Amino acid sequence: MSNTENTPSPFVSDISLMFFPDGEDMTHHHQPVEQQKQLLKQRLNLQTQALVTLARSQTIDRGNFKAALQEITEVVADILNVERVSVWLYQGIAVAQRLPLGFFPQVNEAFFERGTPSGTARQVPGTEGIRIKCLDLYEHNLRCHTSGTELAAGNYPVYFQALASECPLAVHDAQTDSRSQELSESYLRPNGITSFLDAPIWLNGQMVGIVCLEHIGVQRQWTLIEENFVTAIATLVALTIEACDHILTQKQMRQHHQFLVSEYHDDLERLVEERTAELTRTNEKLQKEIQRRSTVEAQLRNYQQHLEELVEEGTREIIQTNEQLQREILSHQRAQEALQESEEQFRCLSEATFEAILIIDQGNLCQVNTNFTQLFGYESGEVIGRNLGEFLAPEYRSCVPQLTASNSEQMYETCCLKKDGSTFPAEIRSKAIPYQGRLVKVTAIRDITAQSQAQEELKKSVSLLNATLNSTTDGIVAVSTAGKIVSFNQKFVEMWGLSQDVLRVPEKQEGFKFFQEQLKEPERFLEKVNQFYAQPNAEGDDVLELKDGRIIECFTQPQRSGFQIIGRVWSFRDVTEKAKAENTLRQHLQQELLIAGMCDRIRQSLNLGEILNTTVEEVRQFLRTDRVIIYRFEPDWSGTVVVESVAPEYLATLDIVIHDPCFGADQIVPYQQGRIQAFADICAAGLTPCYADFLRQLQVRANLVVPILYGVSSQKRGGDGERLRPEGDKEPALWGLLIAHHCSGSRQWQPIEIDLLKSLATQVAIAIQQSSLFEQLEAANQELQRLASIDGLTQVANRRRFDEYLHEEWRRLAREQSPLSLILCDIDYFKLYNDNYGHLAGDFCLQQVAAVLRQCVRRPPDLVARYGGEEFALILPNTDARGAAFVAETVRQRVRGLRIPHVKSPVSQYVTLSLGVASTIPRLYASSQKLIGAADEALYQAKAEGRDCLRHQR
Numbered sequence: 033m034s035n036t037e038n039t040p041s042p043f044v045s046d047i048s049l050m051f052f053p054d055g056e057d058m059t060h061h062h063q064p065v066e067q068q069k070q071l072l073k074q075r076l077n078l079q080t081q082a083l084v085t086l087a088r089s090q091t092i093d094r095g096n097f098k099a100a101l102q103e104i105t106e107v108v109a110d111i112l113n114v115e116r117v118s119v120w121l122y123q124g125i126a127v128a129q130r131l132p133l134g135f136f137p138q139v140n141e142a143f144f145e146r147g148t149p150s151g152t153a154r155q156v157p158g159t160e161g162i163r164i165k166c167l168d169l170y171e172h173n174l175r176c177h178t179s180g181t182e183l184a185a186g187n188y189p190v191y192f193q194a195l196a197s198e199c200p201l202a203v204h205d206a207q208t209d210s211r212s213q214e215l216s217e218s219y220l221r222p223n224g225i226t227s228f229l230d231a232p233i234w235l236n237g238q239m240v241g242i243v244c245l246e247h248i249g250v251q252r253q254w255t256l257i258e259e260n261f262v263t264a265i266a267t268l269v270a271l272t273i274e275a276c277d278h279i280l281t282q283k284q285m286r287q288h289h290q291f292l293v294s295e296y297h298d299d300l301e302r303l304v305e306e307r308t309a310e311l312t313r314t315n316e317k318l319q320k321e322i323q324r325r326s327t328v329e330a331q332l333r334n335y336q337q338h339l340e341e342l343v344e345e346g347t348r349e350i351i352q353t354n355e356q357l358q359r360e361i362l363s364h365q366r367a368q369e370a371l372q373e374s375e376e377q378f379r380c381l382s383e384a385t386f387e388a389i390l391i392i393d394q395g396n397l398c399q400v401n402t403n404f405t406q407l408f409g410y411e412s413g414e415v416i417g418r419n420l421g422e423f424l425a426p427e428y429r430s431c432v433p434q435l436t437a438s439n440s441e442q443m444y445e446t447c448c449l450k451k452d453g454s455t456f457p458a459e460i461r462s463k464a465i466p467y468q469g470r471l472v473k474v475t476a477i478r479d480i481t482a483q484s485q486a487q488e489e490l491k492k493s494v495s496l497l498n499a500t501l502n503s504t505t506d507g508i509v510a511v512s513t514a515g516k517i518v519s520f521n522q523k524f525v526e527m528w529g530l531s532q533d534v535l536r537v538p539e540k541q542e543g544f545k546f547f548q549e550q551l552k553e554p555e556r557f558l559e560k561v562n563q564f565y566a567q568p569n570a571e572g573d574d575v576l577e578l579k580d581g582r583i584i585e586c587f588t589q590p591q592r593s594g595f596q597i598i599g600r601v602w603s604f605r606d607v608t609e610k611a612k613a614e615n616t617l618r619q620h621l622q623q624e625l626l627i628a629g630m631c632d633r634i635r636q637s638l639n640l641g642e643i644l645n646t647t648v649e650e651v652r653q654f655l656r657t658d659r660v661i662i663y664r665f666e667p668d669w670s671g672t673v674v675v676e677s678v679a680p681e682y683l684a685t686l687d688i689v690i691h692d693p694c695f696g697a698d699q700i701v702p703y704q705q706g707r708i709q710a711f712a713d714i715c716a717a718g719l720t721p722c723y724a725d726f727l728r729q730l731q732v733r734a735n736l737v738v739p740i741l742y743g744v745s746s747q748k749r750g751g752d753g754e755r756l757r758p759e760g761d762k763e764p765a766l767w768g769l770l771i772a773h774h775c776s777g778s779r780q781w782q783p784i785e786i787d788l789l790k791s792l793a794t795q796v797a798i799a800i801q802q803s804s805l806f807e808q809l810e811a812a813n814q815e816l817q818r819l820a821s822i823d824g825l826t827q828v829a830n831r832r833r834f835d836e837y838l839h840e841e842w843r844r845l846a847r848e849q850s851p852l853s854l855i856l857c858d859i860d861y862f863k864l865y866n867d868n869y870g871h872l873a874g875d876f877c878l879q880q881v882a883a884v885l886r887q888c889v890r891r892p893p894d895l896v897a898r899y900g901g902e903e904f905a906l907i908l909p910n911t912d913a914r915g916a917a918f919v920a921e922t923v924r925q926r927v928r929g930l931r932i933p934h935v936k937s938p939v940s941q942y943v944t945l946s947l948g949v950a951s952t953i954p955r956l957y958a959s960s961q962k963l964i965g966a967a968d969e970a971l972y973q974a975k976a977e978g979r980d981c982l983r984h985q986r
Contacts, residue, residue, distance in 0.1 A: 072257070079261045082111050083268065092272050095279030098168070100272050102177050105170035108245070108265055112258055116225070116246035118169040119269055121233070122162070123182070162186070164241065188214050195242060200231040200263055202254040227252040229259065231266040235273060243269060305592055311497050312593060318490050388477040391467065395419060395436055398472070407479060409451035420475070425449050435462050436473055448477065457484050507604040510591060513568070518599060527584070527604055552577045564588055568597045582608045623654070623788055631795050640803035644675040647792060651772065652677040655785055659732075659773035661685060662740070662796065665766060669700065674768070682731050682775050704766045709737040710786060713778035734774035736781050738789040740767045740797050767800055823898040825875055826882035834897035834905055838960050841893070841909045846954040853916030853951040854967045855906040857885070857923065860944045860979045862902035864936040877932055877943060878902065884926045888919060905967075913951035913984060920947045920982045928980075939979045946974040947982035 086092075086107060091100045105117040162185040169178045185192040194201050194211040203209045204227050206220050212228070219225070225246045233241040243266040245258075328349050388404035390397050396417050405412050408423060420436065421429040425447040435444065443461040450456070462475040501508060507524030511517055524530070528550065548554030557576060564570050568590055576584040585607050591599040629650075644662050652660040659678040665671045676686040711717040712734055714727050727735060742765035770793045772785075821833035829837070838854075845852045859865070859881060866874040878898075885896045885904055899905040906923070908916055924945050932943040948971025950963050970985035977983070 075257065078111055079257075079264075082107050083261075083264055086265075086268055087271075092275050093279075095276045095283070097272065097276045100276070101168040101269070102170065104265060104269060104272070105168055105177070108243075108262070109170055109172040112245060112261070113172075114245045115172050115248040116169060116223070116244075117172070118244045118246070119167050119233075119241065120164040120183075120244060121167055121241035122239075123165050162192070167241075183215075183219070187218075190214055195230060195232065196239065200229060200259050200266075202229050202259055203227060204253050205251050224248045226250065227254065229254045229262055231259070231262040233266045233270050233273075235270045240273075241269070242266070301589075308591070309593065311493065314490060314493055318494070385476075386478075388479075390415075390420075390475050390477070392420060392436060392462075392473040392475060393467075393470070404477070407450075407477070408448070414451075423448055425455050435460060435475065445480070456481050505605065507606075509602050509604075510599055511602065512599045513565075513597065515565070524604065527606060550578050550580070552579055564600065568600075576604075582606055583611060620784065623784060627788060627791050631791075640799060641675070643799045643803075644796065645677075647796060648675050648677040651789070651792060652679075654788070655772055657772050657779070658682050658775040659685075659730075661771050661773070662768060663690070663771060664768040671768065679775075685730065700766060703739040703769070704741065706739060706741065708739075708786060708790065709735065710781040711735045712780045716778075730773065731775045732773045733777055734779035734781070736772040736786065736789060738770045738786075738793040740770055740793050740800070741765065742767055742797060742801060767797065770796060823882075826878055826898050828882045828886060828904070829895055829897035831897065831899060834895070834899060834907070837895050837897075838907055838964075841907060842954045842960040842963075843956065845909060846956045846958075849953055850910050851912045851951055851953050852963065853908040853911040853913065853949065854963050855908070855916060855920045855923070856899060856948045856964075856967045856971045857881075857904040857906070857920075858946050858971060858975070859902040860939050860946055860975075861934070861937045865934050865943065868936045880930055880932060881927055881943070881945070884930065885923060888923045888926060911951070913949070916949045916951050917982065917984055920949050923947065924980070924982060944980035946971060946979045948972070948974055949982055949984040951984075 086104055089100065089103055091103055101119050105119065108114070109117040163182050164185075166179050166181040169181065170176075171178075183191075190210065191212055191214060198211075201211065203212050206212045206225055206228055207216055212220065223246070225248060227247040229245040230242045232239045233243060243262055245254075245262055385401070386403065388407045389401040390404055391399040396419060397415050398417075400412060400415055404410075404415070408415070415423075419432070421432040424432065428446040431444055431446060443459060445457065445459055447455050448458045457480050459478045459480050460475060462473050464471050464473055466472075501521040502523065504521070504523065507521065507527040509517055509520040509524050528547070547557060551557055557574070560572070560574060564572065571589040573588070574586045576586055578584060583606070585605040587603040587605075589601055590597045591601050648660040648662060652658075659676065659682060661673045661676045661678075663671050664674045670689060670691040672689050673685045673687065676684065678684050678686075711719070714724055714732060714735060717724075719727075770789055772781075772789065821829055821836075823830040841852060859877070862874065862877075865877060869877075882896065882898070882904065885906065889896055889906060889908070893909045894911075895907040897905045897907070906919065908919060911919070924947055927945045928940070928942060930943065933941065934943045935941060937944065948967045948969065950966035950970055952963055952966070954960070954963075966985040970983040973985070974981050974983040
């Protein structure tokens with residue numbers, strides 16, 4: 033909806049004022065009146081067509097605000113033959129806040145940029161910053177558009193006040209008019225403007241700008257039709273602003289949506305690529321490490337003759353393990369080569385290595401390097417003379433004899449024991465060398481904690497990768513750029529039923545033949561494969577239909593190593609079961625919605641018949657079965673079908689009293705305990721012959737029966753079959769059965785269908801209980817209402833009911849403008865009757881009179897009430913004075929006809945009545961007390977004139 037409701041209406045009712053300004057008489061014009069009217073009609077048609085054309089402009093639909101303004105100003109200038117047509121918008125923060133927050137850039141720029149106003153007059157305090165800026169000025173003769181002119185409110189306060197108070201502002205003599213005279217020097221005269229017409233632009237209930245028509249030449253008298261047309265153009269400009277803002281908002285929302293989609297998609301792709309590259313690098317490192325291990329082991333077996341060769345081998349291993357330690361390893365190698373020349377050189381070499389080095393002589397340590405003391409936490413003097421086994425964990429000490437044997441050069445992985453009792457994994461190797469004229473054992477111990485952890489992490493990563501690939505439901509295969517299969521998971525093999533021979537096919541076209549043999553459209557898939565290999569960077573997906581009925585989703589993307597594409601990964605997902613599961617889930621959701629809807633209707637309605645009919649009809653439609661009934665038990669355990677929904681071609685059983693000869697007392701208890709019977713085929717269910725014959729009479733082939741129990745707040749599945757379990761110890765009452773019949777053939781009832789009927793049976797039981805309670809409550813309320821409205825002695829309405837009913841009928845008949853009459857009756861000399869006959873006789877007399885009054889009014893809307901002690905009142909709706917008088921006279925005669933003795937009455941020897949009658953047509957603004965007063969006055973008049981009569985007061 034447009035927020036231009038404050039814009040004055042562009043329509044007028046006086047045609048002469050629209051065409052002739054200032055109230056001129058049409059007879060004073062030279063042209064005949066008919067020609068004037070024809071000219072007026074032509075101008076109106078031109079203006080209407082212009083408005084329609086502008087409203088349908090494609091420029092507005094495209095959101096091009098600047099082009100839309102130019103189109104509007106050009107059309108207005110052509111239609112009204114005006115030299116200058118322009119659109120101005122207010123500037124300043126307070127005014128700009130009237131515009132939408134997401135306003136398009138052209139207008140935002142126009143509103144918020146700070147420029148110097150074109151006027152030079154002194155500004156009025158309090159108007160700083162408020163100005164209007166020209167967004168588009170069209171000069172008709174020059175056929176050109178300009179913009180940017182600004183007028184400050186502080187320089188032209190009278191003009192701005194006129195803009196705010198007059199709608200529109202029509203100035204015929206711009207040079208002398210007090211509203212525009214201050215613009216003369218700075219704006220009007222330089223531009224040759226003699227007359228102008230300004231119409232406000234309203235947006236969101238605020239004036240945000242104007243549409244200005246400026247005439248050059250002889251002064252121009254603006255007509256009312258021109259004012260209205262410009263007002264309509266201003267409204268169109270406001271609509272254009274809103275439309276362009278709406279288009280921009282939609283464009284921004286689309287861009288934001290596209291940004292979010294691309295943003296999260298790229299992040300996911302990046303994470304997958306990073307993880308793949310990380311696993312690839314880890315795998316390459318593992319292969320290199322395995323190769324390095326093999327090389328080291330071969331070198332250890334080959335170089336066994338000399339310590340120099342052992343040192344070289346150790347140096348090479350250290351170089352391969354840590355390239356940053358090359359200088360230290362070279363120093364170690366040189367020191368090891370010069371070991372025989374100098375013990376000092378040997379010590380330097382042992383200290384330079386990063387391994388713990390110890391020399392064993394006759395089974396005991398005779399020398400260790402610093403790395404040993406640091407690694408084990410001992411001082412050098414604490415370890416000399418001790419056995420090597422003391423530095424190994426107890427479970428590894430059995431390998432000490434092999435380590436200390438003179439001919440042993442094997443490497444062992446063991447667990448060493450530190451001084452503080454902690455252990456760490458280590459690698460130990462020994463070699464016998466001549467030292468100071470004897471053979472000693474040189475042993476090197478290396479802490480391999482980090483290496484073990486790295487190997488363990490590598491094993492976990494490889495295991496995780498393999499587990500991930502083999503546990504996913506997708507079949508994944510990696511193909512090189514040459515089309516050769518390089519890797520795949522087990523799911524891929526199982527999904528396509530492939531053999532190892534097929535997977536080893538080197539040719540790309542040959543390798544994809546197994547796809548073609550199983551696809552419904554192999555040519556289309558092969559074409560897409562060729563397209564992907566022609567464009568290595570391409571990614572895509574497809575849905576493949578197999579000949580065996582399966583549906584496979586296919587995804588592919590390039591495999592990268594860094595920035596280089598080394599192959600392509602294909603992912604295949606069998607979505608057949610997913611489609612089936614989605615369909616099953618959809619059915620579950622529909623069922624839940626159905627149950628929820630039924631439960632809401634059951635809880636919201638107190639009409640039991642409507643609830644039950646709605647239940648059976650919707651259950652039959654949902655189960656797509658032939659008959660659904662609700663069967664109610666009678667005390668003798670026969671029953672009646674109280675509601676039914678049945679297909680037209682099958683037997684209807686509604687309201688039929690059914691006596692099942694096979695249904696005995698032994699069947700009651702299981703149903704009371706919540707037994708549910710579900711027979712897929714009564715012919716194969718092993719039923720008793722009489723029960724099977726009974727069901728055949730009803731054309732039943734499959735049967736589902738759920739009991740409806742009172743006192744069951746929830747229903748649960750029992751452990752010994754389908755049972756409905758009541759909560760608490762209260763024994764449930766069996767009200768009836770909810771039964772679904774399938775007549776067209778056998779049917780296997782699904783658990784979800786059984787659960788549906790169980791839930792509905794519970795809700796039906798609740799509805800029955802609610803309905804029963806509501807009926808009891810309604811009856812109790814009606815009885816209470818009756819007791820509160822009835823006089824206990826006479827059994828007619830009491831004074832309270834009289835006042836309520838008179839007020840109700842007064843308002844109703846006031847709306848209908850129908851007559852209302854009131855009769856007030858008083859038993860003549862009733863006090864003397866009580867004094868003479870006693871109060872019991874008086875009460876009996878009142879009862880007899882009340883009975884006569886009830887007999888005299890037979891229409892349902894008429895009311896008899898006890899008004900006072902011995903006074904009665906009759907309210908007669910839709911009864912005029914004549915009818916009321918007839919009823920009153922009938923009452924008087926019948927009371928006399930009772931011939932109740934009254935010897936103390938001065939009027940008659942029998943009980944008589946005096947009656948006052950009043951009639952009126954009620955009015956909503958009047959009070960019913962006037963009618964009571966009139967009837968009471970008539971009754972007083974009847975008593976004054978001798979009693980035993982009636983008087984009428986109109």
